[in-house]
Amino acid sequence: MQDSGADRRFKTAKPSVYLDQWVWIRLARANVGRPSKPSDVALLASLKTAAKAGVAFPLSATHYEETIRITDPAQRREIARVMAPIALGRTIRKQSDLVRHQLLTSLHEMIGRPTFRPTPLQTLGIGVHWSFIGTEGFMTVVDADGRIVKSVDPNWTRRLNQYCEFSLMAGPTDAEIPNLEKVGYVDPRYFETNEGNRLAWEQSYVEQAAKIKSREELRVALFAREITHEYGVTFQTILNEYHLTIGSIVSGTKADTRARMMTFSERVPTMRIAVDMKLELFRNPSRPWTWNMVRDIDALSVAVPLCDVVVGDRDALHLLRRSGAPERYGTTVTEKLEDLPDLLADLAGLSRATQPDLSDWSSIGPGNEFSVVEPELSISIPVGSRTQLLDRSGTPLPAPTGAKAG
Numbered sequence: 001m002q003d004s005g006a007d008r009r010f011k012t013a014k015p016s017v018y019l020d021q022w023v024w025i026r027l028a029r030a031n032v033g034r035p036s037k038p039s040d041v042a043l044l045a046s047l048k049t050a051a052k053a054g055v056a057f058p059l060s061a062t063h064y065e066e067t068i069r070i071t072d073p074a075q076r077r078e079i080a081r082v083m084a085p086i087a088l089g090r091t092i093r094k095q096s097d098l099v100r101h102q103l104l105t106s107l108h109e110m111i112g113r114p115t116f117r118p119t120p121l122q123t124l125g126i127g128v129h130w131s132f133i134g135t136e137g138f139m140t141v142v143d144a145d146g147r148i149v150k151s152v153d154p155n156w157t158r159r160l161n162q163y164c165e166f167s168l169m170a171g172p173t174d175a176e177i178p179n180l181e182k183v184g185y186v187d188p189r190y191f192e193t194n195e196g197n198r199l200a201w202e203q204s205y206v207e208q209a210a211k212i213k214s215r216e217e218l219r220v221a222l223f224a225r226e227i228t229h230e231y232g233v234t235f236q237t238i239l240n241e242y243h244l245t246i247g248s249i250v251s252g253t254k255a256d257t258r259a260r261m262m263t264f265s266e267r268v269p270t271m272r273i274a275v276d277m278k279l280e281l282f283r284n285p286s287r288p289w290t291w292n293m294v295r296d297i298d299a300l301s302v303a304v305p306l307c308d309v310v311v312g313d314r315d316a317l318h319l320l321r322r323s324g325a326p327e328r329y330g331t332t333v334t335e336k337l338e339d340l341p342d343l344l345a346d347l348a349g350l351s352r353a354t355q356p357d358l359s360d361w362s363s364i365g366p367g368n369e370f371s372v373v374e375p376e377l378s379i380s381i382p383v384g385s386r387t388q389l390l391d392r393s394g395t396p397l398p399a400p401t402g403a404k405a406g
Contacts, residue, residue, distance in 0.1 A: 006327065006328060006329055006330030006331075007269070007305075007328055007329050007330065008329065008330045009105070010098075010101075010102065010121075010123070010269060010305045010306055010329075011305075011306060011307070011308065011330070012056060012058070012123050012124050012306050012307060012308075013122075013123075013124065014054060014055070014056040014124065014359070015054070015055050015056065015308050015347040015348075015350040016055065016056040016057070016058055016124070016306065016307040016308055016309075017050075017055060017056070017057050017307060017308065017309040017310075017311070017340075017343070017344070017347065018057075018058065018060070018299070018303035018306075018307040018309070018310045018311070018312075019057060019311050020296075020299065020310075020311055020312045020313055021062075021063060021066045021067070022313065023311050023337065024063070024079055024082065024083055025079060026040055026337065027040065027043070027044050027047070027082045027086075028075075028078045028079045028081070028082045029078075030043070030044045030082075031044060031078070031081060031082040032078055039337075039338065040337070042341075043337055043340060043341065044082070046340070046341050046344055047086050047340075047344070048085065048086060050344040050347065050348055051085070051086050051087075051088060053348040054348065055344060055347050055348055056090055056124060056359070057086050057087045057088075057090070058087060058090045058091055058092045058124055058307070058359075059083065059087050059090070059091045059092070059131065059169075060091065060092045060095075060131055060298075060299055060302055060303065061092075061094070061095065061131040061132055061298075062295050062298050062299040062302075063083070063299075064128055064131065064132075064168075064169070065188065065295065066295060067079055067080070067083075067169060067170075067171065068171045068188045069188045069189055069192075070171075073170070073171065073172070073173045073174060076169075076170045076171050077170040079169070079170075080166055080167075080169035080170035080372075081166075081372060083169055084162070084165070084166045084169065084370050084372050085369070085370045085372070088361065088370050089126050089127055089161075089162060089165040089166075089361070089370065090124055090125070090126060090359045091124070091125055091126065091127060091128065091130045091131040091359075092123060092124065092130075092131060092302060092303070092306065093121070093122070093123050093124070093125060093130055093131070093134055094130070094131060094132060094133060094134035095270065095298070095302055096134075096231065096234050097121070097134040098121070098123065098270060098302060098306075099231050099234060099268065099270050099271060100234050100237075100238065101118055101121040102267075102268040102269055102270060102271070102305075103231070103234065103235060103238055103268055104118045104238060105117065105118050105267070106264050106265075106267035106268050107238070107242070107244075107249070107264075109267060110249060110260075110263070110264050110267070111244075111248060111249060113242050113244060113248070114242060123306055124359040125359050126138075126161075126165070126359055126361070126364070127161075127165050127168075128165065128168045128169075129389075129397060133397075133398075135391050135397060136391060136392055137389045137390070137391060137397045138157075138161050138364060138389070138390060138391075138392070139157075139160055139161055139164055139387045139388070139389060140157070140387065140388055140389075140390045140394075141157070141381055141385050141386070141387055142385065142386060142387075142388045142390075143382065143384065143385050144384050144385070146388070146396075148390070148394055149381065149382060149385050151380055151382070152378060152380055152381055153365075153378050153380055154364070154365030154366060155365050155366050155367055156365075156375055156378040156380075157364065157365050158361055158364045158365030158366070158367050158371075159365075159367065159371040159373075159375040160374075160375050160387070161364060162361070162370050162371045162372070163371060163372060163373060163374045163375065166370075166371075166372040172185070192291055198294055199289060199290070199291050199294055201229070202278070202281075202289045202294065203289050205225070205282065206282065206285055206289070207285075209221075209222075209282035209283075209285070210282075210285045215279070215283065218279060218282060218283065219275065219276075219279050220258065220262065222275045222278055222279055222282070223261075223262065223265045223271070223275050226271050226274060226275050226278075227265060227271060230271075230274075231271065246261075249261065249264050250264075269301075269304070269305035269325075269328075269329060270301045270302055270305060271301070272323075272325075273297075273300060273301040273304055273305070273320070273323065273325050274297050274298075274301040276319075276322075276323035276325065277297050277300070277301070277316070277319045277320060277323060278297065280319045280322055280323075281293065281319070292313075293315075293316065296312065296313055296315075296316035297316070299312070300312060300316060300317075300320055300325075304320065304325050304326065304329055304331045304333070305329045305331075307331060308330075308331065308332065308347055308350075309331070309332045309333075309334070309340075309343050309347065310326075310331055310332070310333045310334075311333075311334055311335065311337070311339075311340065312333060312334075312335060313335065314335040317333055317334075317335050320333060321333070
């Protein structure tokens with residue numbers, strides 16, 4: 001389906017399709033009998049069939065951000081009802097974790113540090129915690145001393161966690177918000193207007209970018225800006241861990257230094273895609289920056305290196321195609337829903353998994369479907385026990401505290 005010479009090193013273990021938020025909204029309308037087009041009903045059915053056949057339709061942090069900012073709780077719930085049985089609660093790992101792995105891979109290839117090629121990263125996991133903090137979290141029954149109660153029916157535990165993931169996708173009802181605010185809940189739209197927000201950060205560079213007449217010079221500046229602002233902490237942490245400095249990567253004349261730094265940066269797919277899309281925007285100062293475009297860049301810079309197929313916004317894909325990223329990473333991108341059935345047919349027969357799929361709910365408990373119904377209290381739960389959020393090793397986890405959009 002794609003050029004065999006493409007860089008597919010970071011692809012997910014399962015064949016995967018990334019659907020932009022507008023696609024999920026279209027599917028939600030079809031799911032409740034209000035399809036935008038009659039063909040959407042058949043498309044919805046084909047997606048469910050493909051999901052059962054093993055094709056992954058993972059969600060990213062951007063999906064949660066875009067869903068939770070919808071003010072109508074009923075609309076959010078409609079979207080969650082169609083996301084849940086297709087995405088199956090499967091999510092893409094926290095973006096900074098992905099970029100860390102890409103940076104380590106680039107360092108290994110450029111200077112041989114780390115000495116061995118980084119172990120392939122588990123990119124798909126289960127739930128909102130995986131997409132925001134890089135660790136999966138599961139509601140687990142524990143006794144008064146915090147020990148896991150192993151007598152609890154694992155099927156009940158599975159259904160409980162699926163319902164929790166569905167509820168997190170849908171977000172709170174209006175009646176629930178006052179109590180949630182007492183324990184720290186913040187209106188997600190606050191992050192779009194608070195001082196120093198990410199949209200304001202991009203807008204602040206428009207005038208300066210317009211003064212840089214050379215396309216290549218602007219691209220160099222944007223790479224420097226991206227690695228220091230978006231991933232500065234991640235990059236510096238890696239340098240500290242391996243006792244490296246920037247000088248370990250670059251050396252020689254000023255021209256040699258810049259060329260080597262660009263070579264290093266271009267080996268980091270998520271950063272390269274973001275920079276190349278932003279380059280097109282900054283080269284057109286008459287075009288205003290919007291939150292939609294900021295989120296589209298976030299989503300595409302993560303999804304294109306990882307997924308086999310990406311269905312996105314027409315405008316954003318136009319910028320993406322100008323960068324050559326789809327061909328570079330062996331990804332089929334389209335804005336046409338009518339392309340999906342044929343693409344899904346090709347993917348359903350593929351399987352690249354070489355190890356157990358930890359993003360499969362069978363690792364949590366037995367069952368065949370994704371449940372969006374709150375399970376009844378199991379009679380096997382001992383009196384005095386409670387549910388607590390734990391990771392796979394049984395360590396307590398905090399709730400996600402924020403999104404990249406902040």
